[in-house]
Amino acid sequence: MSSPASSGDRDKVVSKLPGQLRQDLKIRAAQHGIEIQAAVEQGIRDWCALASATEPVDTAGADSFSTFLPPGQWETFRKVAADRSVSLIQGLAQSVRLWLDSNPAPDVERPSVTRRVIVCNQKGGVGKTAITAGVGEALAESPNALHAVRVSKALAKALRASDAAAGEDEPLEIESLPGLGMRVLLVDFDPQCHLTNQLGAAPLPMNGDSLTNHMAGDPKGDLRDLVVPIDEETFGNRLHLLPACNDAFLLDVRLSAVRAREAALERALAPLEADYDVIIVDCPPSLGLSMDAAAYYGRRRDGEKPGQSGALIVVQAEDSSADAYELLTTQIDDLRDDLQIDIDYLGIVVNLYDSRRGYIATSSLQGWVDIKNPRVVGLIGDLKEQKEAVRMKQPLLSYAPKSQQAIGMRALAREIS
Template sequence: MASPYPDGEREKVASKLPSALRQQLKVRAAELSIDIQDAVTTAIHDWQAKTGPLPTVDTAGADSFSTWLPAGLYDQFKATCSTRDVSYTQGLAQSIRGWLDSQAGETPPDTGIPERKVVANQKGGVGKTSVSAGIAQAAAEAGKTVLLVDFDPQGHLSDQLGVEQIGPGEDSLVTHMNAEGRGDIRDLLVTIEGERFGKRLQILPACFDGFLLDAKLATNRVIRHKETALERALEPIESDFDVVVIDCPPSLGMAMDAAIYYARRRENERQGVSGMVIPVLAEDSSATAYTMLSQQIESIVEDCNIDVESLGLVVNLYDSRRGYVATSSLTAWKNLQDPPVLAVIGDLKEQREAVRKVKPLLQYAPLSEQAEAMRQIWSAIS
């Protein structure tokens, strides 16, 4: 449907678009310094001018999307959809997909800065570890060199991938964050085997001393700016990787401050590739935890004068059979729109089975719905 713009030249259009496509549109428009409404206008005009059959776009999970179009264009668009016998959602998705493909241009110059995906939520049990592992595997599968950092002292990520945690007092991420590292941090990395990953996926294991990290940072007189500790520790190995994924602890302490700072957009870095990925559940306590994390991010942004992007939400362990609380919570997450919902992952068995088998999900069940969701998330944030 459409409603008039105050000056009459445009009308507000309400339609639907897959969240991943919406995020890609937002990022590309920002890179080109153009308004999203102008990008969509061009996309629809180009789509209308094309002849012959067009590839179908997967619109599963498409959610509400609105923009302003020149008056009358949406009526023309709907008429073209009818002529081509496609839904309005499919027509819009084809338009946006075509525009994105036409605007791909050259690959941005290599800045030597890896993409940094910080997976966080103050609430435990929302699936931070499974999402961290999943998107790291999807990136490695796609040909990227990936560093997966187990930043949670509980070490669930290390355990799930069959990697031994680092013992107390040994050289670790914690010692390097506290300027006490005794060796090359590269020596701590472990390669995750699997044909799909081609030795491109490495993990920095958890360490038991991580439970003391906040206290160590608080009392460390050498480090003046505590929020930079994670970045300084990882800086020597960043150039070895295309992507760094951080699996954060369920905490709002100094360790989380350092992770948020690490996710900041750096100079000359394009938008939409580094930032926060936030797994949530479709229930009320998850919304409370999200609010607390958002406030912490805002505080770090203000105190350090930095830009930290929220790349999106992942609604995990969703089961509509849990009734109104689940379905209404899912609707509320989707209605946020910024950040967008990157994927809705059902409460399925494959991830639990992969954990029991001590195998990466994309190796254990590469064709599963959960594995496809991880690829969807990676595609949306890369």
């Protein structure tokens, strides 16, 4: 049936469609960046132009489905369906299936050079590990499913100091988007093993092989053998972890005897790069030789566009983060000058934010926003879901995929991708 209710110059049409077909239509339309009504319109047009009906579709359990079509199209469709002796529900299902078959899911766009994201700040406790895991999870989510994402203009609104100072909790603008489908390696570069433990993996034994051994030029095997998958059911074997080992406490000492030590991390991870689109390194709270090696690994390579790889700096909205930020950026800038390399800043993430903490929090947030270069690319609230996920040793986006923190992580991943 159709009704006078319209969207622009279109007529509202109400029929039925099987649940799985409706879900496939919703996801595929989002993958191609078009409205569902445009997809249905094209499907009906193509179906009506066929010489005969296509293969029948199982419409058992079909539920109510409504859309908007150009004036007159539904009447034409009804006539064609009657001529072919098929029900309107069956004809609509065949039309949607025809559009899906004619518009397959697009391939995931993969970078020509493996992207390297260095998550850093020499101050501990700012949540570098949570951001490393959250961004990696968001990048690896299925491209054949829809996920709640906070849109950019909502982030901009959240960053307005006046709103933050007033403590207004305006509803976020949320959009359902396909996952990015990236192949992601998370590297736990911190001897404290926080990332390893939080994701439910086991730290590497001291008497075995480790990333430290490979960086120091004393490998005991293939680094690939140390990599473990993370929640294959949710991330489809796209998210992997290189666990940490406590021997990384000795890394700076061991690196002091290594030639071209700033390239030690790159030499160790280079054999793994062909397997991944993005490698994210969770750095220790340190300004030593290991941080030099991490920053060097994130440098812009020949043929790589600016902003594809580089440093993602995690801070909190309080004064000590500002002091640590100055020390970190000074170290990175000195490395740039000494080695004549380009190290891009991917942005600043203000983590564990809570405007209820008053003037210190809101004024500090304004200070980060005022920097401009690098700009604030993420604002993640101090909410319970992240803490619960850590306690459960599960990825946040598996444990609480609809939480505000998960929605913010997806927005952050898109801001830097």
